[in-house]
Amino acid sequence: MTATGAAPVDGYDLVIFDLDGVIYLIDRPIPGAVEAVGRLRAGGTSLAYATNNASRRATEVADLLTGMGVPADADEVLTSAAAAAAVLAERLAPGTPVLVVGAEALRAEVRAVGLVPVAEADEKPAAVVQGYGPRVGWVDLAEAAVAVRAGAAWVATNTDRTLPSPRGPLPGNGSLVAALRTALDRDPDVVVGKPQPGLFSTAAARVGAARPLVVGDRLDTDIEGARRAGMDSLLVLTGVSTAADLLAASPAVRPSYVARDLGGLFDPAAVVRLPDVGGTDPARDTSVDPAGADGWRLTGDGDRPRLSGAGATLTALRTLCAAAWSGRSVQGVRPDGDAARTALRELGLPTD
Template sequence: MAAVARAGRVDVVREAAALTAYQVGKYEEALREVRAVRRLSGTDSLRAVEADCERAAGRPLKAIEIIEQTDFSTLDLAEQVEVIIVGSAARADLGENAAALVMVDDALAQLPKGTDEYLTGRLLSVKADRLRELGREEEAAEIEANLPEEIEESVIFDLEEIVESDFDNLRSDLRGCSVTLTSAYDVALYDLDGVCYRGTDPIEYAAESIEKAREAGLVDVYVTNNASRTPKQVAKKLKGLGINADPGHVMTAALDIVGIMEGDLEPGAKVLVVGGDGLKEAVSEAGFEVVKTAAEEPAAAVQGWASDVDWAQLSEVAYAVNNGARYYASNLDASLPTEVGFALGNGALAAAVIECTGRRPFAGGKPFPGIYRKAAALVSEDAKVLSVGDRLETDIQGARSARIPALHVLTGVHGPRDVVMCQSNQRPSFVGLDLRALDASHPQPRHHTDGAWSCGTSEPVHVDRWGNIFIGEEELTTDSSLTLDHYRALLAAAWEKLDAGHRVKCPQFQVVPNEEGNNIIPLPEPEFDEEAADDEDQDLFEENEAESDLDEELADEADLDDELLDDEDDDNDEVDD
């Protein structure tokens, strides 16, 4: 990896990385390096390694497809033998033991005379395995008894100390977790819209991921800034989307703001409520008297989002606030994601009242820490809690303010570029494509001594002095796609530069699973205009000629100055005499 960081466009370096990753069982990383070698060298010399990595990853059909597409005429004999061995093993993986044996027999029959005993022995050893799988134990034992003596393999010593010398101790805001998040935490605080569903549509993998995490012991709690629904209504909606939520594990912005009001107002005080059933129920169950107009002289007015909030209701809030009532808002989200786009959120509605009264409300919900602490307290005061969200300025910022690690998923409002360029108080601790990230480990980004960052199976990522982002040797461009590990390394690299006050120029890009590999869109080559180039060369020639003439004039003036100074020195000498 240290060599790849410094010479990523040299094919033999990438080949060494591929073979080493293959030997230590990092098959996805080996596949990535094999493909890099093919791009750089234009050869299929690592075809056997590529097919065997697919086998090891549980994809024997893919391995067979690779072998069938291989042009054996481009491979030397040793490479051909290795490809046959992998193909035979892939057939055996599929239970096609007879076909696997035929492949080896055909290869042995075609070996030229004088073939190296090592290659013959490799095929015979595999033939013995195939025979044994078919129950032909005696034939297998006979072959093994006559195998040529095996040459002792070289020992590869532990080079960890050398590899580690390429890294320093600089750490990123992005954390690592060597086990799955479901194993590392006790409680998950899930945001709803953008994480569990989008409007009325379920989000792919959400229901099954939450259920799998629950079975592994991760308690699910749901935290939402939407104050219009009661906990029972929230749980009912989730159940309709395949998520079996407990109403007792739902924390809404309505419950949060009412908790704040209980500390401010007298018990049984009149409260003007504008919002949905969730807010009205929370205010009523807290013991306050719910009123509908400012004429009833409420001690406070509380506003939450609901689809039927209109001018008349907002005006009642304004009347009450102007008459001296305390002003509360369940949350201040400016927008609300729907199936067709972003609608007005409670913050946008509150802006009308603020403009009219000049008073800002006491707000609950995200990004304030109280709602997270109340949500965690629904389960336990001492549990290890993880927050999961899609919005940076609410979900992630709120979790950070409550000192809770946050997982950001790319299924809602904010995309990967937003995360790269976000403010430091909105940075997640972990990132993932969707809720499947709960059942995965998260490699720690590591800082190289040359200033680059890498993570997991990624190539080194760095930001140059002009703010351009490079993935290995390739510059990141608009509409490129990066693997998840490259995305993590990019976050670490960009955040380091931003924290140092440097500019980062990050285009829009996509994130894909690690196994899909990067797709960096190359920058277009500048068009070469020969006539324009000739004109430019002529302009440069004339400019240089003009500078040469100017230099000669300046030189003549310098000679004249020297003569004048000599005359002055002679005059001074005469005066001294």
């Protein structure tokens, strides 16, 4: 549970949600998401949605959410597509051609800021903007490569390697950026979306929030972006990042809290506050003792430490994080007893 016994949402004046892997998977709501958002709205908490997915405009995202039973307004939605178009508009004169690699939503955002979306390098674009689109193919990447080699600036909406789906992780925009990076032997000039803090800071500024909470499923985008923006964060285990990823997390991508799902926003027993090992925030609980924390003990040295005791599965994860983040190996941790075996299994960690 949290250090004070209170739910994380208490005391925050804005909750900023990632979408894919947090609210929905592709086009299916994640169990409990509709109820969680409805409860926040009923309580008067300001909401925002910040997504790296550049395949939908804000109005389309709002319509999708509303159709799932999550009423949303377009001005609550921030997309990497709109952010990328804004960056281009700051750098280029109106009417400048921009080669768009991505979905129609990205082309529409480029058009909306007064630039001209094109599809071929022969149209001499001043920039290439690359975002996720389910129909992006070799021809699109080839045109982008030619344009960048001819001097066009290269702007990526995001570099997420994967995106979550009901069938498991699928290639994201970062995988397509990697293909172009390999062909060009260089990185994009600008990456706009998370983990850059812009989407989060814009969301907070829109409503004048003083204490926002970011909720995401990815350590390398949502959580790192929150830390860069100076905001607390909650990692939910309904999308990309796993318990194993959390144990291996560097300080730059460690969340304030972890929960299985959005129920952790309200139920103190369904969330834990993670230690700020080696951190400088006096408000963060740093008192976790891996030798006997929250009913769990981690004993033994070397490559195969042992987890014993009993308690909530998430507090076992907190104990393991405290050890791992303090420099102690938890690789191949073995269960000592049925309770530990069950906890490790529920966390998706090896049990033998």
